[in-house]
Amino acid sequence: MINLRRPLQFRYYSRDHSCSGNYSLVAQSVLIEPLNYNEPTQIHLAYGDRLDQIFVSYLTNSSQYSPQCQYGLNPLSLEFHQNGTTTTYTASDMCEGKANAWGPQAFIDPGYMHTILLEDLQPGTIYYYRVGNDELGWSAVYSFTNRPADKNQGVTLIAFGDMGLSPVEPGAKSTVARVTTQVLSKNITCLLHIGDISYARGIGALWDAFMTQIQPIAARVPYMVGIGNHEYDHATGGNKDPSGAPGPGGFRPG
Known part of the structure; x- marks a missing residue:
């Protein structure tokens, strides 16, 4: 059972x-x-524009929250500290149903997403980190390796697409398991999910479950994403599409 930031009940x-x-x-x-309720969940990494940058993101239930990341070169001594920013969204921000209607099988309160930018990271260096704060609790300690300084140096990527949520999409569990094995045993530079992310189709709880599913890999290696048709082909609500895709080549229905 995952933390959906609310009481749950099983019914038969x-x-x-x-x-x-x-x-x-x-x-x-x-x-x-x-x-x-404010457990740091859905922890994931992404690259910044510069070689010395990494974004750390996670989610909690509270808007009255000061997102923080403690990090360093030793898991027992996280000597550096950085604050972050917080955002959220509502059903009215979504393009079309089911996502723009409240309900257990549609939009649910997504909590608050916190993002922290780590800068001045040394190339090819292992960093240890945790997120949260003293008041509401901290996550476990994770680690990542910053990318190399030499742009011509070889890197190792794991790329995949069309990955949903197990057991709705049975292949997701085995995919995450295989990627986890690679991440823990090899020097993987980053993950690339090329599109069709989660297949939640507007069901908010499935997004929570998907982000929980990928945390074991996304908290250790930057999880970079592309846009697939399931992210792009909304039939209405184009004025709410944040992608900025231009017409006529861009698909922005009115």
């Missing part, structure tokens, strides 16, 4: 043997609350 429904008619509620669990 049934209907007749012919699989017709309405579902009837048979049983339900007690409400299950997160141990920490």
Whole structure:
């Protein structure tokens, strides 16, 4: 069970043997609350424009929050510190349904996304870091290796596309497992998800589950993304599309 920043309840429904008619509620669990509503979740890395930059992003439940990253060259001595910025979005920011309507199978409160820019990082160097703050708690300590200084030096990428969420998309679990093995055993420079990210199709809870699914790799290696048709082919709401794709080649429906 993942931290969706709200109490959860499991319900068991049934209907007749012919699989017709309405579902009837048979049983339900007690409400299950997160141990920490403001647990840092969905931790992921991305490259900045400069060779010495890395973005660290994560999510919590609170807007009254000072996002921080502690980092350093020793996991037992995170001597550097950087503050970040916070943002969120609402259903009215989304282009079309299901994403722009509230409901368990549509838009849910996404929490608050925190982004911290680390700068002046040394090339090819292992850094250890954690995110959070003293008041609401810290994440585990993760590590990453900054990219090399020489632009002509060879790098190792792992590229994939069309990855959804297991068990809805069964291949996702094995893909993440294989990538995790590579990340932990080899010097992987970055990950490239070339498009069709999560297949959430407007269901907010699936985005939470997808970001939780990729955290074991995205918290260790920059997770760079491209735009696929599932990110681009909205039929309405083009005025809310933040991509800035120009017409007529850009797809920006009114």
